Amino acid sequence: MNNQVLQRLIAIFTTLDSNPQGLSAQDLAQITGYPEGLILDDLNRISQYTDLGSHFLLYPEDA
Numbered sequence: 874m875n876n877q878v879l880q881r882l883i884a885i886f887t888t889l890d891s892n893p894q895g896l897s898a899q900d901l902a903q904i905t906g907y908p909e910g911l912i913l914d915d916l917n918r919i920s921q922y923t924d925l926g927s928h929f930l931l932y933p934e935d936a
Contacts, residue, residue: 881907882915 884905889896902909 878915881905881911882919885912885915 884907885901888901888904896904898909898913901907901912905912
């Protein structure tokens with residue numbers, strides 16, 4: 874894992890941690906500046922290998 878990925882993951886988890894009410898992926902993308910799809914890929918990958926996914930609330934945008 875390179876430094877860019879680690880910096881992105883830190884930004885994602887720091888933002889989620891500071892928003893305990895939860896965020897949509899779109900909100901998270903706007904706050905962090907990372908593309909929504911990339912954030913979702915990161916979170917899906919992390920949740921496969923750790924239990925971090927159960928600690929943060931991320932909800933879908935209303936259609």
